[in-house]
Amino acid sequence: MNGQIEGLGNAGLNYFGSMSASIAHEIKNALAITNENAGLMEDLSLMAIKSGQPLDPERISRLSGKIMDQIKRADSIVKKMSRFAHSVDDPVKQIDLAEILELTLDLGRRSAQAYGVTLEPVKCDVPVSVQTNPFMFMNLLWLVVKSACKRVNSDKKLELALSKDQQVVKITIINLESLDQAKQTQQKDEASIRQEEEIVNIASFLNITVDMAQDKKIIFTLP
């Protein structure tokens, strides 16, 4: 094992595994819809042969359009999977922050749904790039987003905003419950304690400050 893989640790392997499973599920769903659309075209053809009635060309065109939509969907998933897989290539790399935030949220969208939470697109006014370890940064961001999903406020929409003020880059997660409310509703089990430890470890490795003690928000400050 090389140093890069060892550096990922258990949190990294868990993240890689859970995102890969989620991607596989999404691809399977696209394949299932493609399969059913193709199957329906076959059904309609057989019914036309049996009844002697011609096929409705508009219907066939609509069905083939749906198949093409699913191919585009699967292709977009595979492109994201490829970007995710290549995030382990370089220990340190210059990354476009808005792009990597969007990718992390896209990959985690289905998992967030398990908490009944919708991840809103990232709000970003200026292009920001930073030097960091892309995979570990995504892992850290996802661990914090996952933790935030448990304390999102009643509209169940989690928002991320990216800002840069005099060389200080901040990512703010908003739409959270107040700390008091969160303390009342959240139980600290073994998994969430471990998750908090992982956040501290990765943030410290990347030299990122994650302030989770703010009321109704979480702030990342990047070096």
Next chain:
Amino acid sequence: MSEKILLIDDETEFLEIMAERMQNRGMDVTTVSSPKEALAKVVDETYDAIIVDLMMPEMDGLQTLKALKKINPDVQIIMLTGHATVEKGIEAMKLGAMDLLEKPADMNSLSEKIHKAKARKMILVEKKTEEKIKNIISSKGW
């Protein structure tokens, strides 16, 4: 008589197209995109088979399976899954699923499993009716 089916999946496009293909095969299909809607349906209606996606937001397929069985223990459930692991499959069968089918599913295999589900349900209904009659006869002392 046509098979009465409840189809549960969060992918609405998948639901629409599957329902049409099943209806073309003479089945009576109701679709719902969330487990909560499904639980409400099962309280008032009986189905020959319920087809459940294993991975859904809100409540996953195994939780849905447990909740459906709680409402009606005789219900015949076929699990559909995008990423079947052996563990999940075993768990589903232990919880009382009739069968498990991987997505993309083959319509002929699914139809076959639906026929089996209907036959199983009919046997269960017949047994229950027989027991009821036996109970009535023994309690009246005719």
